[in-house]
Amino acid sequence: MPKNRKKEKDKKKKKRKQAKEVVRDRHLLYSASVQSADADLDFFQRVYKRKRGKRFTTLREDFCGTALLACEFVKRGPRNRAIGIDLDRPTLDWGRGRYLPALGKAAERLTLIEGNVLDPGHPKAEVVAALNFSxxxxxxRDPLRGYFAAVRKALLPGGLFFLDAFGGTEAMDEDEEDRKIPSSTAFDGTKIPKFTYVWEQAAFNPVNHDILCHIHFKLADGARLRRAFTYDWRLWTLPELQELMLEAGFAEAEVYVEGWDDEEDDTDGIFRRRKRFENQSGWVAYVVGLT
Ligand SMILES: C[S@@+](CC[C@H](N)C(=O)[O-])C[C@H]1O[C@@H](n2cnc3c(N)ncnc32)[C@H](O)[C@@H]1O
Structure with a gap:
């Protein structure tokens, strides 16, 4: 084959291969599509600084899964220490195997605990986070209040508790929503090519607010990871979460939501404290418990 034609063929082959390169690891796909540890930590530090006049250096990540948030936190500063708690050993082991080597010596400032967040005696911290609606x-109400009370006891003086919540006019609909995720690099350096994330609200029961959700992934080579994650939850409302925090001993509970950018016709990415806001088809909020 003439040299030029071979070069051309090789180029096309490489392009085809690149187009089909996919990551199939559900934890990596989840990290790229669901988690935003940097933005979460920026928000926590901003609120903590405003409330307490300093930065926090101890974080407990409840329901930590792969402990991405805890890993990002210890990576951010040599004084930072983190604790991650999760029931599921395989998920913790995935984080241990993937993320801890990427941390190097900083991993010494991270403690991962296989355990139940409801159990007393877990290490204390200035900030406890329970993210992705876990x-x-x-x-x-009793177990949720019990969990909030356990967090309240685990906070060091002046500590803050952060959780997130979702809602909106479509939160109770049976619905499936696709979102295209651009290519990115994971915490451990793995390149993740673009893929599609699918959030399915499969069932909602108005009597008790039970909600069944699935995450599916569609990969560039046409493969699908159906039900990569399934959540059997109760859809809690913002007033319920605030009331239960107060009943569990928090001094105050505050709600933060993003503003609206008229030009972009989208949220502006800045979470501000709100006592009321206009309902939208879908929103995500942080609820902050103050000691
Ligand atoms: C939705 S994932 C959250 C992962 C991660 N925190 C995040 O922000 O994406 C929920 C995690 O909570 C864990 N979990 C559920 N109940 C728990 C409990 N009572 N104590 C500790 N972990 C629990 C599950 O094993 C799972 O890894």
Whole structure:
């Protein structure tokens, strides 16, 4: 084959290969499509600084899964220490195997605990975070209040508790929503080519607010990871979360939501404290418990 034609063929082959390169690891795909540890930590530091006049250096990540948030936190500064707690050993082991080597010596400032967040005696911290709605596994007021009370006891003086919540006019609909995720690099350096994230609200029961959700992934080579994650939750409302925090001993509970950018016709990415806001088809909020 003439040299030029071979070069051309090789180029096309490489392009085809690149187009089909995919990552199939559900934890990596989840990290690229669901988690935003940097933005979460920036927000926590901003609120902590405003409330306490300093930066926090100890973080407990409840329901930590792969402990991405805790890893990002210890990576951010040599004085930072983090604790991650999760029930599921395989998920913790995935984080240990993937993220801890990327941390190097900083991993010494991270403690991962296989355990139940409801159990007393876990290490204390200035900030406790329960993200991606994980507390929604507690489906009635008593266990959720019990969890909030355990967090309240685990906070060092002046500590803050951060959780997130979702809602809006479509939050109770049975619905499936696709979002295209651009290529990115994971915490451990793995290149993740673009893919599609699918959030499915499969069932909602108005009597008790039970909600069943799935995450699916569609990959560039046409493969699908159906039900990569399934969540059997209660859809808690913002007033319920605030009331339960107060009942559990928090001095105050505050709600933060993003503003609206008229020009972009989208949220502006800046979470501000709100006592009221106009309902939207879908929103995500942080609820902050103050000691
Ligand atoms: C939705 S994932 C959250 C992962 C991660 N925190 C995030 O922000 O994406 C929920 C995690 O909570 C864990 N989990 C559920 N109930 C728990 C409990 N009572 N105590 C500790 N972990 C729990 C599950 O094993 C799972 O890894």
């Amino acid at each position: 507390y929604s596994v507690f489906k009635t």
